Amino acid sequence: MKAAFFREHGGPERIEYGELPEPVPGPGQVRMKVRAGALNHLDIFVRNGIPGIPQALPHVMGSDGAGVIESTGPGVTRVKPGDEVVLNPGIHCGECEFCMRGEHSLCVAFRLIGEHIAGTYAEYVIAPAVNAYPKPAELTWEEAAAFPLTFLTAWRMLVTKARAVPGESLLIIGIGGGVAVAALQIAKRIGLTVYATSGSPAKLARAKELGADGVIDHAQTDFSREIRRLTGKRGVDIVLDSVGKATWKRSIASAAKGGRLLTCGATTGPDPETDLGRIFWNQLTVYGSTMGTHAEFAGMLPIFRDGKVKPVVDAVFPLAEARRAVARLEEKGQFGKIVLRVD
Ligand SMILES: [Zn+2]
Incomplete structure (x- = not known):
């Protein structure tokens, strides 16, 4: 089969496009013919090499994918060949103990397609049958591939962790990346007032088109001061900050009394200066979050059903041009998801 993969860890020049053996589904597994896959920053970390997480080489990247069930291994009844699915x-x-509680993303053996095992930058991918869900009919293949990882991550943070309710306010730090854009779309659907920051005027304009109520150029202004001004000194109920070291202290300063801070990553570093005084005096709660449960995945799918929420696709590349697609991701110029089309 055709695939984009690397034989050695390293820079983007390690990405090859060529032939690999077709994978065979084992018991409880399905083989999906990939119609589209989407990129995540995780793909870059995996290619560069994550200490403690070895991959069998050559390794196929890609955690997100949508396609058609092509064959199933022994014991699979959930799906059948021909079903259109997302993973x-x-x-x-x-x-x-965590799986028994239904807390799948806390599993002691939690793994990701494309990180620990072969991913979706390929004609075929193997996955457990329980990971295959019906593709929302309202979405194109590219849109369907674009949502699983980012929407699941944003959904768990906003709905399960922060328990956001209509009328509350949310500040998203660094709009443009997949999780941030998904959070904006989910938050508007819930009925939140949403503020977003970016250093890019073009990304702020796109955020407004998607319904952001207020935008802040964080290259020009201290966003915590601007949030205090925009909210009559109150601050926002929820702050989503996956930027980390560069912004965390100002994110704390942006939260209203009783506010919630959400983090699912730290792109500028995991060891920020903090402010315990504000955390206890203002009774803030910090929620860490990773991916989500099967209940959350199933629970989020209906938001696509009336066609009002469409995952934002920044650009589509053919699988053969995976290296160019990854280069676009590494330039950080994207708004929404970069997708690979597999013909
Ligand atoms: Zn487990």
Whole structure:
């Protein structure tokens, strides 16, 4: 089969496009013919090499994918060949104490398609049958590939962790990346007032088109002061900050009394200066979050059903041009998801 993969860890020049053996589904697994896959920053970390997480080489990247079930291994009844599906990228063991609670992304053996095992930058990908969900009919293949990882991550943070309710306010730090854009779309659907920051005027303009109520150029102004001004000194109920070290202290300063801070990453570093005084005096709560559960994945799919929420696709490249697609991601110029079309 055709695939984009690397034989050695390193820079983008390591990405090759060529032939690999077709994978064979084992018991409880499906083989999906990939119609589209989407890129995540995780793909870059995996290619560069993550300490403690070895991959069998050559390794196929890609956690997000949508396609058609092509064959199934022994014991699979959930789906059948010909079904159009999207994949939940998170793989759980089903037996540990956290899986028994239904907390799949806390699984002690939690793994991701494309990180620990072969991913979706390929004509075929193997996944557990339980990870295959019906593709929302309202979405194109590219849109369907674009949502699983980012929408699941944003959904768990806003709905399960922060328990956002209509009328509350949300500040998203660094709009443009997949999770931030998904959070904006979910938050508007819930009925939140949403503020977003970016250093890019073009990204702020796109955020307004998607319904952001207020935008802040964080290259020009201290966003925490601007949030205080925009909210009559009150601050926002929820802050989503996956930028980390560069912004965390100002994110704390942007939260209203009783506010919630959400983090699912730290692109500028995991060891920011903090402000315990504000955290206890203002009774703030910090929620860490990773991916989500099967209940959350299933629970989020209906938001696509009336066609009002469409995952934002920044650009589509053919699989053969995976290296160019990854270069666009590494330039950080994208708004929404970069997608690979697999013909
Ligand atoms: Zn488990």
